[in-house]
Amino acid sequence: MSSHKPVITQKRYKAGITSPFGDLPYLVTETTPLSQGQKKLSPPQNDVNYNSNSTTPVKIDRLGYWLKGYNIKMYNCLVNGFKYGFDVGFRGSVHHNTVDNLLSAKTKPDIVRQKIQNEINANRFVGPFDSKPFTEMQLSPLGLAEKKMPGTYRMIHHLSFPEGSSINDNIPQDKCNVQYASIHNAIELIKTVGRKSFCAKTDISSAFRIINIKESQYKLFGFMWEGKYYYDKNLQIGCSSSCQMF
Structure with missing residues (x-):
């Protein structure tokens, strides 16, 4: 048995998931011994604020550390996206408009x-x-949608209004397509890794809202309430490219 201190390493296994970056691997964590004289690398402890306007709880330098060895296109997309904001895919012209909020909000x-x-x-x-x-x-109108629990509501930003010149109308369809992992993908991964493997599932609160968008696109997500103007700096449920981006 080796007396060397163990280190956590990562191996990648494909499980049939596709994305804009091609086939993506799942990361599987394993414990292996360090070789003689090898030093264990640790993720950065100090977090740099790359953009004072950005709003995300993601620790960017730590994310970059754990993504080393990944597909370089995906690495750059994630690290630079959280540093400087993600592109929602809007490819149209800004429509100068006035809007009336939905009855559910009023x-x-x-x-x-x-x-x-x-x-x-x-x-x-x-x-x-x-x-x-x-x-x-x-500007796009605000509304309220009732959640499963009676008396609780989710605020919606109606980005598909007005029809024909809305924010969503100007996001190409290829930016909106998404295919989620299925139970069959999980089964294939377990079969690949073998017995005594562990699976985990997690849920992220307000998941889309941790995704910060590019400053140049803040102007796309405006709204009015009680005669005042506002804008949003983070990804929204109502944006047609949100699922693929997340």
């Missing part, structure tokens, strides 16, 4: 006010402004 103004304030406190919404904060800025 009939429950107290709930909308609180949700807007919560997002401002989280540094994801910016506002209020008396006039548009950008020369070019597209």
Whole structure:
């Protein structure tokens, strides 16, 4: 038996998942001994704030450390995306418009006010402004959708309005397609790794909201509430490219 200290290493196994980066491997963690004189590398402990306007809990330098050895295109997309913001895929022209919020929002103004304030406190919404904060800025209406638990609501930003010139209308379809992992993918992975393997599943709270977008695209996610202008700095459920990006 080796007396060397163990180190956590990662091996990659393909399990039939495709993405814009091609076939992606799953990472499987294993413990192997360090060779004589080899030093264990540790992830960075100090987190650099690359963009003062960015709002994400992701520790970018630590992410870069754990992504070493991955597909370089995916590595650059993730690390640079969290550093400088992700591109939502919008390829149209900003539509100068005025909008009326949905009836669901107008009939429950107290709930909308609180949700807007919560997002401002989280540094994801910016506002209020008396006039548009950008020369070019597209507005989309707000609404409320009731959750499974009665009396609780999710605020929605209707990015498919107006039809024909909405934000979603100007995001190409190839940026919106997504295929999720299935139980069959999990079975194939377990068969590949072998017996005594461990599987884990996790859930991320407000998952899309941890994804920061490019500053140049803040102007796409504007809205009005009670005569004031606001804009959003993070990915939204209503954006047609959100699922693929996440």
